[in-house]
Amino acid sequence: MIPAGFEYHRPGDIASAIGILQEHGDEARVIAGGHSLIPMMKLRMAEMGHLVDLQAIDELKGVEVGADTVKLGSMVTQHELITHDGLATAIPLIREAALQIADPQVRYMGTVGGNVANGDPGNDMPGLMQCLNATFELSGPDGNRSVAARDFYEAAYFTARGDEEILTRISIPVPGSGVRQAYEKQKRKIGDYATAAAAVMVGNGTASVAMTNLADTPVWSVSASSALAGGDVEGCVSEMLDAIDPVADNRGPVEFKKHVAAVMLRRAIDRAQSRAG
Numbered sequence: 001m002i003p004a005g006f007e008y009h010r011p012g013d014i015a016s017a018i019g020i021l022q023e024h025g026d027e028a029r030v031i032a033g034g035h036s037l038i039p040m041m042k043l044r045m046a047e048m049g050h051l052v053d054l055q056a057i058d059e060l061k062g063v064e065v066g067a068d069t070v071k072l073g074s075m076v077t078q079h080e081l082i083t084h085d086g087l088a089t090a091i092p093l094i095r096e097a098a099l100q101i102a103d104p105q106v107r108y109m110g111t112v113g114g115n116v117a118n119g120d121p122g123n124d125m126p127g128l129m130q131c132l133n134a135t136f137e138l139s140g141p142d143g144n145r146s147v148a149a150r151d152f153y154e155a156a157y158f159t160a161r162g163d164e165e166i167l168t169r170i171s172i173p174v175p176g177s178g179v180r181q182a183y184e185k186q187k188r189k190i191g192d193y194a195t196a197a198a199a200v201m202v203g204n205g206t207a208s209v210a211m212t213n214l215a216d217t218p219v220w221s222v223s224a225s226s227a228l229a230g231g232d233v234e235g236c237v238s239e240m241l242d243a244i245d246p247v248a249d250n251r252g253p254v255e256f257k258k259h260v261a262a263v264m265l266r267r268a269i270d271r272a273q274s275r276a277g
């Protein structure tokens, strides 16, 4: 459980961090909160010669709550997502989902950027960001670009981010005032990753539904979302069950996971709809 040796870099701005990634290529990786990467390094499932720590880069920090858009710096911690009052008012779903991640110790260090950039299908934030129709802002040697969260995930641990790009910011449209939200997660024990989790927004004739840890990427389903927008809850559940593709593992066999997925989705829809709009 001791990682292989590496050289540690602590740049003070985004341009310098990208420069180090360019210089060392495959040998370099950025580190944010370290709560996914360090365990992988200790297990020798990830090994790199250069770690580029993003902690000293102020440009990557801060929560901005505007009338129409929320912007989260990639280095915002899960703890900050929970304790930021303006954010909790603008998009309560983010706080609700962040409270379901791991435990307070992990949440003090784990960042929103690390959670979405990692491409781990078990992470809660990717599905959440797809439900919210977030956009990921990336900076790399060729400049800046934006990728929709719904287009970002390609396979487990594979995303649209290039090796020399850094996720800098996440932009999220503020849902309309009549849009109600809920996050439901089933896990084996406190602090665990999801067996199945559902993020739901519904109201004003619109809906958006995404699920976590039921395929090798998060699953946002346009047909499940359309069914719910039209008031057809069972149609939404049925469309989502067609969209997910769980595999049997130590969280249970496929049929059990599909059952839990349907229960989580119905619960999230019920809870969202029962909230004042």
Ligand SMILES: Cc1cc2nc3c(=O)[nH]c(=O)nc-3n(C[C@H](O)[C@H](O)[C@H](O)COP(=O)(O)OP(=O)(O)OC[C@H]3O[C@@H](n4cnc5c(N)ncnc54)[C@H](O)[C@@H]3O)c2cc1C
Pocket: 029, 030, 031, 032, 033, 034, 035, 036, 037, 038, 039, 054, 074, 075, 100, 101, 102, 103, 106, 109, 110, 111, 112, 113, 114, 115, 116, 117, 118, 122, 123, 124, 125, 165, 166, 167, 168, 191, 192, 193, 194
């Ligand atoms: C015991 C335990 C339980 C956990 N349970 C959950 C859970 O229930 N739900 C959940 O969602 N997560 C869970 N996690 C994971 C935790 O939330 C991680 O902190 C998070 O997923 C990764 O964030 P990080 O800042 O620690 O990223 P790091 O570990 O530093 O990095 C993760 C990966 O993302 C890359 N990366 C990080 N930041 C950037 C960036 N800005 N640009 C480009 N690439 C970047 C890194 O190179 C690395 O490959 C758990 C972790 C532990 C240790």
